[in-house]
Structures are given as structure tokens and as C-alpha cells.
Amino acid sequence: MTKLIVISAPSGAGKTTLCERLLKDIKMIKLSISSTTRLPRGQETHGREYFFLKEADFKAGIERDEFAEWALVHGNYYGTSKRFVSEAFQDGYSVLLDIDVQGAASLRKTFPKDCFSVFISPPSLQVLEQRLRARGTDKEETILKRLRNAKAEMDRKNEFDLVVINDSLDRAYEELRAAVSTQLSREQ
Numbered sequence: 001m002t003k004l005i006v007i008s009a010p011s012g013a014g015k016t017t018l019c020e021r022l023l024k025d026i027k028m029i030k031l032s033i034s035s036t037t038r039l040p041r042g043q044e045t046h047g048r049e050y051f052f053l054k055e056a057d058f059k060a061g062i063e064r065d066e067f068a069e070w071a072l073v074h075g076n077y078y079g080t081s082k083r084f085v086s087e088a089f090q091d092g093y094s095v096l097l098d099i100d101v102q103g104a105a106s107l108r109k110t111f112p113k114d115c116f117s118v119f120i121s122p123p124s125l126q127v128l129e130q131r132l133r134a135r136g137t138d139k140e141e142t143i144l145k146r147l148r149n150a151k152a153e154m155d156r157k158n159e160f161d162l163v164v165i166n167d168s169l170d171r172a173y174e175e176l177r178a179a180v181s182t183q184l185s186r187e188q
């Protein structure tokens with residue numbers, strides 16, 4: 001059956017790599033490309049990682065009810081396109097959403113039967129800090145803000161259907177893949 005596979009994690013927890021592997025292994029899943037008002041980082045491209053919008057355009061999208069959910073994260077707007085999700089479902093695809101804990105909570109409320117939500121947790125906040133610094137893409141101020149947010153996000157992990165601790169990428173991936181496969185093979 002088709003599902004909304006909602007994945008949340010503090011940034012630096014390894015979520016992007018886990019999502020990429022899942023998309024490669026399970027062909028009937030499409031990645032939802034969100035809209036955001038934050039600026040592109042590094043090689044990020046409009047329409048690939050995100051649709052990068054001006055704040056006024058994002059707000060116009062909210063007015064037109066174009067988002068299945070949206071949230072303010074780290075001071076920027078992020079939102080999931082309703083149209084993308086409904087078209088993927090019509091074509092028989094499940095949708096993978098890499099969104100924050102607020103977005104995950106909204107989707108669970110709006111689509112209670114369709115969601116399978118997973119929280120990817122770093123082994124500890126110290127390990128997360130090391131990973132964020134090693135990435136080298138963010139300013140000090142951004143790293144500190146993300147660490148504060150990470151703590152708040154980790155406090156909400158028990159709202160999720162599954163918590164995967166990313167201690168080793170291969171082990172964490174196997175746990176995630178097995179759980180998602182089970183969900184997708186279930187009858188309605």
C-alpha cells in the first residue's frame with residue numbers, strides 16, 4: 001500500500017544518507033521536494049534539494065493552501081507540497097518526507113492512517129556536535145542554533161512510530177529498511 005514515510009532527525013544525524021539509500025533500494029518510493037525560504041548551501045540546486053522561495057512567495061503558497069504541512073524551522077519556512085503527495089499517491093508511489101518534528105506531528109494528525117514516522121537519533125548530543133563541525137558547511141552561530149534545536153527535537157522522539165539510533169550507518173540503515181518494507185507490504 002502507499003504510505004507517507006516521514007523521517008525526522010536533528011541535522012547531522014545522518015538522515016540524508018539513510019534517505020538516499022532507501023530511495024535507491026525501494027523503487028516505489030519518491031522523495032518529496034520541499035519548498036523553503038532558506039538560502040541554498042554549497043551545490044544545492046533549485047528543484048533538486050528544495051524549491052528555494054522568497055518569503056512572500058512562500059506565504060502566498062500558504063494562503064493558497066498549497067502545503068500539506070509547513071513549519072518555521074531554524075528561522076526559515078519549510079513546507080511540503082500537497083500536489084506532489086497526491087500525484088505520487090495516484091501513481092501508486094509512497095512518499096518519503098525529510099521534515100522536522102513539527103511537520104511530522106502535523107502530517108500524523110492530518111493523515112493518521114497513511115503515516116509511518118521514524119525519528120533518526122544520533123547516539124548522543126556530543127556525537128552530533130562532532131558531526132556538525134566535521135561537515136564544515138555551517139557558521140559557528142548556525143551550529144550552536146542547530147544543537148539547541150536538536151535537544152528540543154530529541155525530546156519529542158517518543159511521538160514517532162519508530163526511533164532508529166544511528167550508531168553505525170549500516171546497522172541503522174538495515175533497521176530502517178526492514179521497518180519501511182514491512183509497512184509497504186501491509187494491506188490497508
Ligand code: 5GP
Nearest residue numbers: 011034070071073078079080098099100103
Ligand atoms: P536543512 O535546512 O538542513 O535542509 O533542513 C532543516 C530542517 O528542516 C530539517 O530538520 C528538515 O528535515 C526540515 N525540513 C525540510 N523540509 C521540510 C518541510 O517541508 N517541512 C518541514 N516541517 N520541515 C522540513
